[in-house]
Amino acid sequence: MTTGPTPADAEELRQLLARFSHAFDNADAQALAEVFAEDGVIELTRTGAVFTGLEKIRVFARDLGPEHPDHQTLDSVFTVDEDGTVRGRSRYLAILPDGSVHNGDYFDVYTRTPDGWRIAHRRSVPRYPRQRHHRD
Template identity: 65%
Template sequence: MTADPTPAELTPAETEQIRRLLALFAHVFDNGDTDALDQVFAEHGSIELARTGARFEGLEAIRTFNRRLGEHSPDHHTLDTVLTPEPDGTVRGRSRYLAILPDGSVHNGDYLDTIVRTPAGWRIAARRSVPRYPLAAAGQ
């Protein structure tokens, strides 16, 4: 029986690049800088919102989603990120987020990310946002 391949370790520089990428999301998305979303998401990237089941596939769909939020975009804060490199070269990211809504209420949850290396650098290929409070629907 062959053991599973061990994921490669991330270098300190790669770790910093990925942490910067995850921080950049809040600055770009919250400010509605749709032109800069390609610095965060891969061209084929996606966002899935576990609470509603909404899914946005591809960079243009993410840009449209961001434009629709407009002034109602939450103010995101990304915290406590754990990065796990996979044997295929992708990196799994799990981060906590706090989101302050325009009415001042706060909710939080987890970002579950698949991060890939592209010719332009690290990018999010898939992001699943899973709320914790207010409580998510059962099983999410």
């Protein structure tokens, strides 16, 4: 594994992760296109659900309704694999409607598109409630 992305790329990726919470938690279909690649994937290891493609991600965000968790993304680190694949690992906090907190890790693969960086694949792995996991 090589070192992380350039400082400019890292800043763009941080902005991308900040946009995720705003877009996803508000089910903003247009903003989700600024976060996920057209063929992007969200994988939820807690439930085994997988949403492939921007349209399915939009429906997933919309169908959560007003009682969905409010997401915070933090402590993100980025790496570049030998083959040039850019990856990120972020902690997340999700505040549930009853005020309790759920947390875990996002394991992301990013892709650079003509419109900027996008999430190509997001694997969400909860920490609490505790679940064993391994990075692929």
